[in-house]
Amino acid sequence: xxxxxxxxxxxxxRNILATxxxxxxxxxxxxxxxxxxxxxxxxxxxxxxxxxxxxxxxxEEDRLLKTALNTECCAVCSLGVDIKHxxxxxxxxxxxxxxxxxxxxxxxxxxxxxxxxxxMVAMAQKxxxxxxxxxxxxxxxxxxxxxxxxxxxxxxxxxxxxPKEYKIKIKDF
Amino acid sequence: xxxxxxxxxxxxxSQVWHLFDAKWQNPFQSAAVITKYxxxxxxxxxxxxxxxxxxxxxxxxxxxxxxxxEWKKRVYFHHTGYPGGASWTLAWELHExxxxxxxxxxxxxxxxGNLQRRHTMKRLIIYPxxxxxEDIHTNISSQIKQLRKVPxxxxxxxxxxxxxxFKLPVDYVPS
Ligand SMILES: [Zn+2]
Numbered sequence: 001x002x003x004x005x006x007x008x009x010x011x012x013x014r015n016i017l018a019t020x021x022x023x024x025x026x027x028x029x030x031x032x033x034x035x036x037x038x039x040x041x042x043x044x045x046x047x048x049x050x051x052x053x054x055x056x057x058x059x060e061e062d063r064l065l066k067t068a069l070n071t072e073c074c075a076v077c078s079l080g081v082d083i084k085h086x087x088x089x090x091x092x093x094x095x096x097x098x099x100x101x102x103x104x105x106x107x108x109x110x111x112x113x114x115x116x117x118x119x120m121v122a123m124a125q126k127x128x129x130x131x132x133x134x135x136x137x138x139x140x141x142x143x144x145x146x147x148x149x150x151x152x153x154x155x156x157x158x159x160x161x162x163p164k165e166y167k168i169k170i171k172d173f
Numbered sequence: 174x175x176x177x178x179x180x181x182x183x184x185x186x187s188q189v190w191h192l193f194d195a196k197w198q199n200p201f202q203s204a205a206v207i208t209k210y211x212x213x214x215x216x217x218x219x220x221x222x223x224x225x226x227x228x229x230x231x232x233x234x235x236x237x238x239x240x241x242x243e244w245k246k247r248v249y250f251h252h253t254g255y256p257g258g259a260s261w262t263l264a265w266e267l268h269e270x271x272x273x274x275x276x277x278x279x280x281x282x283x284x285x286g287n288l289q290r291r292h293t294m295k296r297l298i299i300y301p302x303x304x305x306x307e308d309i310h311t312n313i314s315s316q317i318k319q320l321r322k323v324p325x326x327x328x329x330x331x332x333x334x335x336x337x338x339f340k341l342p343v344d345y346v347p348s
Binding site (some may be wrong): 067159 | 242243329335
């Protein structure tokens with residue numbers, strides 16, 4: 001295991017099996033950050049050494065819903081569920097570990113749903129339901145917040161206002 | 174009178190003690206439900222002159238929930254009667270001083286202002302937390318259903334067991 005690799009937390013990442021290559025090339029320092037996306041395999045067949053790097057399937061692959069592969073609009077539209085701001089395990093998939101939204105090029109959401117999810121994540125954060133997904137310096141316990149922020153608050157999803165150009169599309173949806 | 178009829182009459186005219194858990198409940202929406210039980214309007218033989226109201230014990234009034242930005246927008250007015258004696262208190266300031274007052278005021282104002290109102294209010298017992306004195310706890314025999322579901326706070330293992338909604342790019346590494 002290289003020195004540079006050991007400072008990162010591996011729990012969230014795809015499996016670690018990049019060590020074989022570092023031993024083979026006698027190299028312990030990487031110039032680029034290792035992402036553990038590929039598994040390096042060495043296969044010897046009749047004096048022929050084949051080194052192949054296969055992409056490892058993500059650990060969440062087996063929990064993937066069938067609707068996620070639907071290409072009609074986006075994952076949330078094809079899910080067909082009225083999402084509320086209290087559905088935090090669902091909203092948590094759209095945010096990073098510090099609570100900020102993943103961009104549309106990664107989630108693949110349409111503009112309408114991206115905006116809606118963004119507002120609902122903000123609602124869940126204000127209600128203190130997603131305090132484990134916050135920046136490390138933030139007050140995790142909502143009871144420690146100042147003034148009115150320390151009291152329980154709930155939100156109405158029908159108050160989410162989308163820009164005018166989005167509204168025409170929502171009628172079709 | 175038959176034995177069954179006698180028991181039925183006892184049940185009809187006995188004062189039932191209801192429990193209401195105000196955790197994550199809107200006090201103004203729950204007030205309408207609480208008043209119904211306080212005045213006895215849930216009974217088929219309700220009459221305003223009949224003393225048929227029940228007792229409602231409310232717990233966790235400290236943990237009520239308001240909609241949106243109501244904590245800093247809702248204002249409670251009070252006037253001492255002297256010149257310059259008017260004061261406006263925001264809902265969160267009032268709740269800091271007295272964790273039961275917002276609910277009590279909500280129930281009080283949800284009833285019609287007549288001579289009966291003060292007597293009906295005496296049947297309402299509010300506690301800021303879930304600690305109830307033993308002599309009141311023994312009387313409780315019924316529970317009023319909560320209007321809103323208490324939301325669950327996200328836990329780390331919940332994220333890893335929930336079905337995935339969308340497919341991440343192959344080369345994406347979560348941070
Ligand atoms: Zn869509």
